[in-house]
Amino acid sequence: MNFASSSAALDAAAEPTIPLDGAHVAAGEAGVQIDRLTVRFGERAVLDDLSLTLQRGELLTVLGRSGCGKTTLLRFIAGFVEADHVTGRLTVAGRDLTDAPPHQRNLGLLFQSYALFPHLSVFDNVAFGLRARRIKSGEIARRVADALKLVQLGDAGHLMPAQLSGGMQQRVALARALVIEPDVLLLDEPLSALDANLRASVRSELKSLHERLPDLTIVCVTHDQDDALVLSDRTLLMRDGRIAQLGTPQELYENPADGFVARYLGAANLLAPSLVFPIGDPRHAEREKLACLRPEQLKIDTLGAGPLHGVINAVDWYGATLSVAVELDALPGLPVLVSMQHGSGRQPARGDRISLRYEVDDVVLVRP
16 A cells, blocks of 8 residues: 555645555555455354455445454454464465464554553654654654644644543544554444444544545444445445355445345345235245335335335334334234335324335345
């Protein structure tokens, strides 16, 4: 990764560039390549024969439930995995790092705890890795100043961590990860310690930073689907140590591979195709798959105006949107969710008899 190559994307008067020392990545070369990775603790396979390639400059978010292997994947790239059994090959920026110790991998790390040294100033926290590499003091000063400006903390070098907000501490930790000019930036739940409003703000800053540094490969582990939808070039959803689906956030949302993916990337109504497709449609008789309808694809209408009929049994208000639970006559006991904009049409009420309509072309068939 070469920060200097990103200078065309930066305003030279406001945004610094940080030149790269050492090995360069050849154009078009993969940023990260993992071949047939298996990690076992005793008899339990945390990662099972996983292969993955990230292009240089790609931002990948890794999603999944607790215990699915996403953090172990990140720790393998960083060189921190200690397990009973590890097989597989890791290549980063064209170099085989499978057996390299962590300090020789040239990776930037940002964890949810930030791990700032409380007794060191912002400047000294960011400079710590450079001093460990015995960089000359003049070069350290320049590169730390550039890194702090890059994360919009150019005037904060003299402050102590205790004087900073959570969002500012997170940006200091990010500057410390970037100042060593890493081939890959690894983010482990970087936003989970922030409140909702600050989380959205810092998420936008990370997206902007990635746009300004298009050669920097980033792997971000998160449990938050909004992180994946907003930040990702591609999203990797994991399940039980394997890849459930890999693709753009839009691909995972609009064309989920199965019911697990559909539900993880937002609310999904999974119905028997015979309920959703009209007689005569070849999908009506499908028995191996389910019909996936997102709540926003369903529209509430007067009784008889749509193909599905039922009664509203709950209406939840979320500010700009309403979430409406409808118990279908043909599917008692399993409410269908409908999402609608607040104030758009007649307000639905519990107990109303209604019909649901939708566009058949919007329905996706998925494996259970």
